[in-house]
Amino acid sequence: MSKPKKLALHTCCAPCSTVFLPELIEEGQFQPVVFYANDNIDTEEEYDKRLAVVREYAQSLGVAVVAKPYDHQAWQKAVVGLEGAAPLPESERGSEEYQVNLDRRRARCAACYDLRLSQTAQFAKAYGIKVMGSTLAVSPYQFVDEINAILLDVAKAYRLKAAPCDLRDRYHLSIERSRALHMYRQNYCGCEYSKAEAESERQVRKAARQAAKAALKPGA
Ligand code: SF4
Numbered sequence: 001m002s003k004p005k006k007l008a009l010h011t012c013c014a015p016c017s018t019v020f021l022p023e024l025i026e027e028g029q030f031q032p033v034v035f036y037a038n039d040n041i042d043t044e045e046e047y048d049k050r051l052a053v054v055r056e057y058a059q060s061l062g063v064a065v066v067a068k069p070y071d072h073q074a075w076q077k078a079v080v081g082l083e084g085a086a087p088l089p090e091s092e093r094g095s096e097e098y099q100v101n102l103d104r105r106r107a108r109c110a111a112c113y114d115l116r117l118s119q120t121a122q123f124a125k126a127y128g129i130k131v132m133g134s135t136l137a138v139s140p141y142q143f144v145d146e147i148n149a150i151l152l153d154v155a156k157a158y159r160l161k162a163a164p165c166d167l168r169d170r171y172h173l174s175i176e177r178s179r180a181l182h183m184y185r186q187n188y189c190g191c192e193y194s195k196a197e198a199e200s201e202r203q204v205r206k207a208a209r210q211a212a213k214a215a216l217k218p219g220a
Pocket residue numbers: 040041108109110112113189190191193194
């Protein structure tokens with residue numbers, strides 16, 4: 001069997017990496033090198049917290065980890081003009097307002113993917129790694145088509161090979177595996193806007209649960 005090729009794997013967080021690293025190691029075609037580049041994360045404390053879990057998990061599998069120094073200003077510059085977005089309650093799906101907010105969020109996330117994947121390509125180039133991929137395409141909360149299109153464009157620009165994927169059907173497995181390993185699981189994507197959106201969406205769900213409970217009360 002030929003020697004596995006190195007793969008620069010942009011890694012957003014440890015839970016998502018649980019459905020990449022074991023399989024990549026077992027298949028033996030690639031030798032993953034985890035590249036942690038997530039300037040999108042709102043605070044350095046949170047950046048370090050997610051990184052510590054990534055390191056611990058990757059090292060338990062014998063996978064090397066390289067982390068980019070945190071620079072949230074670089075991310076803020078990348079998303080200038082695309083800040084914020086109102087929450088997207090499911091009850092409003094289909095409305096014009098929902099679509100406007102969704103489009104705005106998609107544009108901001110695309111700029112965010114582009115930044116992180118470009119940094120991954122630069123890392124791969126600097127270390128002579130010829131293939132790049134990302135763990136981003138696990139979460140159903142991400143725009144996976146955008147991720148893969150940007151991955152292909154960035155790889156082409158840097159004359160690298162891309163390994164696009166869509167692992168949203170394995171999201172449940174990432175939850176199971178990370179829970180079994182007692183991993184820290186963040187409850188928002190990373191940026192300050194995603195934190196506010198996630199909180200607001202939780203409030204909407206809570207209000208809906210309370211309304212449903214109240215409706216079930218005798219005499220209601
Ligand atoms: S929601 Fe996530 S992917 Fe989108 S801009 Fe914020 S951190 Fe980036």
